Amino acid sequence: MSRPSRIIIVGMGVRSMIYAREALEHPDLFQIVGVADVNPDRVKVARETFGIPEENCFSSVEALVAVPKFAEGVINGTMDQQHVPTSLPLLRHGYDILLEKPFAVNRQEAEQLIECEHETGRRVMVCHVLRYAPFYRRIKEIVARGEIGRVINIRMAEQVSYFHESVSYVRGKYASPEICGSGMLLSKSCHDIDIMTWLMGGNDPVSVSSIGSVFQFKPEMAPEGAGTHCLLDCPVERTCPYSAKRLYIEHPQRWTGNIWHDIGRENSTEEERVAMLSNPENPFSRCAYRCDLKIVDHQSLLVSFKDGATGTFSMNGGSTASGRHIHITGTMGEIFGIFEEERFTVYRIAPDVPGGRTAEVVDVSKAQQGNAHGGGDQAIIHDFVTLLQGGEPSPCCTALDDSMTGHRVVFLAEESRKKNGATFLI
Numbered sequence: 001m002s003r004p005s006r007i008i009i010v011g012m013g014v015r016s017m018i019y020a021r022e023a024l025e026h027p028d029l030f031q032i033v034g035v036a037d038v039n040p041d042r043v044k045v046a047r048e049t050f051g052i053p054e055e056n057c058f059s060s061v062e063a064l065v066a067v068p069k070f071a072e073g074v075i076n077g078t079m080d081q082q083h084v085p086t087s088l089p090l091l092r093h094g095y096d097i098l099l100e101k102p103f104a105v106n107r108q109e110a111e112q113l114i115e116c117e118h119e120t121g122r123r124v125m126v127c128h129v130l131r132y133a134p135f136y137r138r139i140k141e142i143v144a145r146g147e148i149g150r151v152i153n154i155r156m157a158e159q160v161s162y163f164h165e166s167v168s169y170v171r172g173k174y175a176s177p178e179i180c181g182s183g184m185l186l187s188k189s190c191h192d193i194d195i196m197t198w199l200m201g202g203n204d205p206v207s208v209s210s211i212g213s214v215f216q217f218k219p220e221m222a223p224e225g226a227g228t229h230c231l232l233d234c235p236v237e238r239t240c241p242y243s244a245k246r247l248y249i250e251h252p253q254r255w256t257g258n259i260w261h262d263i264g265r266e267n268s269t270e271e272e273r274v275a276m277l278s279n280p281e282n283p284f285s286r287c288a289y290r291c292d293l294k295i296v297d298h299q300s301l302l303v304s305f306k307d308g309a310t311g312t313f314s315m316n317g318g319s320t321a322s323g324r325h326i327h328i329t330g331t332m333g334e335i336f337g338i339f340e341e342e343r344f345t346v347y348r349i350a351p352d353v354p355g356g357r358t359a360e361v362v363d364v365s366k367a368q369q370g371n372a373h374g375g376g377d378q379a380i381i382h383d384f385v386t387l388l389q390g391g392e393p394s395p396c397c398t399a400l401d402d403s404m405t406g407h408r409v410v411f412l413a414e415e416s417r418k419k420n421g422a423t424f425l426i
C-alpha cells in the first residue's frame with residue numbers, strides 16, 4: 001500500500017473543512033500537512049485540528065509557494081473570485097489541485113487556468129460533488145447504457161428554499177458579484193448545468209438563451225409597513241417569512257451555521273446573536289426586501305445540443321423547500337425524480353403492458369442517507385487521493401476541460417440574460 005498522500009489546504013473555510021475532516025477518519029489515505037489562509041483565525045483552526053507544524057502554516061499562497069513543494073496536492077477552498085489567482089501559482093509550483101466550483105468566474109480566467117494546467121502538466125479536479133451522489137451516478141449509468149434510448153430533452157429545476165436563499169443569496173456572501181465574483185447561476189447552479197452536460201455525454205451544447213430577474217427581493221415586495229431591520233424597527237416582523245429573528249434565532253437548524261461562521265462568531269451564545277442581529281451594520285440584520293440585491297432570484301435557460309436535443313433549467317429562489325428536480329425524456333423511456341427524495345423512476349415504453357409503459361423505482365436512500373450532497377463531498381476527496389497516488393479516478397472525476405463545458409454554458413447564459421434572452425452560440 002502506498003504511503004498517505006500529503007495535502008495542503010488553501011482557504012480553510014466551510015468547504016475545505018468538510019473535505020479535510022476525512023483525513024482524520026482515514027489517516028492511512030491522506031494527511032493535512034499545511035495550510036494557507038489570509039485569516040489567522042482560520043490558520044489556527046487548521047493547525048489545531050490537523051496538528052500542522054508551525055513552519056507549514058502560511059498567511060498567503062505567495063508565502064506558501066515561496067518554500068519548496070512539500071505535499072502532493074492542494075485543496076483550494078477559497079471563494080469563487082480567488083480560485084484562479086490562487087491556483088495559478090500553485091500549479092506552477094507543481095501542485096495538483098482539488099478546486100472548488102465554480103473554477104473561474106468568467107471565460108477569460110477559465111481559459112487562463114486551463115492553459116496553465118496544460119503548460120505545467122499538473123491536474124485540477126473540480127468539486128462537482130453531485131456527480132458522485134448515487135442519485136445522479138445511477139441516472140448517468142442508465143442513460144449511458146442507452147436504457148431510455150437517445151436523449152431528446154433534459155428538464156431540470158433547482159428550488160432554493162426561502163431560508164437558504166435568505167442566508168446565502170439575499171443577505172449573505174453570494175448576494176453580489178462584487179463580494180463573491182459570481183452571479184446566482186454560477187455560484188449556485190453550475191452543478192446542475194454540469195450534470196446536464198455530463199448526462200448528455202459528449203453531445204456538446206451549441207447554443208443557449210436565458211432570462212431571469214429579481215422578482216421578489218426588492219422594496220416594493222416588502223410586506224406593508226415593513227421596517228429596514230427586523231430586530232430594530234419592523235412592526236410586521238412576527239408575520240414576515242424572512243424575519244431574521246424567526247429564521248436565525250428561533251430556527252437555528254436551517255443554514256444559520258454559515259452566518260456565524262462568515263462573521264467569525266461560530267461559538268456565540270443566543271444572547272450575543274440577538275445583539276449581532278440588532279446591529280444595523282450586520283448584513284444579516286437587514287430587511288430581506290431592502291438588500292439592494294445584485295443577483296437574480298429566479299432564472300431559466302434553454303440549451304440546444306449538437307444532435308438537436310434540448311435542455312431546460314430553472315432556478316427558483318425562495319421556494320418552500322430545497323429540491324433538485326430532473327426529468328429526462330429519451331426515445332425509449334423517461335427518468336423522473338427529485339434528488340432530495342433519494343429515489344427516481346425509470347419509465348420504459350412497453351406497448352404490450354397495461355398503460356403502455358413499465359415503471360421501475362430506483363431507491364438510493366441507503367447509499368445517500370440524507371447527506372446534503374448524497375455523500376459526494378466525501379467521495380470526491382477519496383477520488384482526488386486516488387488521482388494523487390497514480391490510480392484511476394472514478395468516472396465522476398471532473399477534469400478542468402470537462403467542467404468548462406458546463407461553465408461555458410453558464411457564462412453565456414449570463415450574457416444572454418443581460419440581453420433579455422438573446423441566443424448565444426457556444
Ligand SMILES: NC(=O)c1ccc[n+]([C@@H]2O[C@H](COP(=O)([O-])OP(=O)(O)OC[C@H]3O[C@@H](n4cnc5c(N)ncnc54)[C@H](O)[C@@H]3O)[C@@H](O)[C@H]2O)c1
Nearest residue numbers: 011012013014015036037038039042077078079080100127
Ligand atoms: N461544491 C459545492 O457543493 C460547494 C458548496 C458551497 C460552496 N462551494 C464553494 O466553495 C468555496 C468556498 O466556500 P466556503 O463557504 O467554504 O467559503 P469560506 O468563506 O468559508 O472559506 C473561504 C476561506 O478562504 C480564505 N481566503 C480568502 N482569500 C484567500 C486567499 N487569497 N488565500 C488563501 N485563503 C483565502 C478565507 O479567509 C476563508 O477562510 C466557494 O467558492 C463556494 O462557491 C462549493
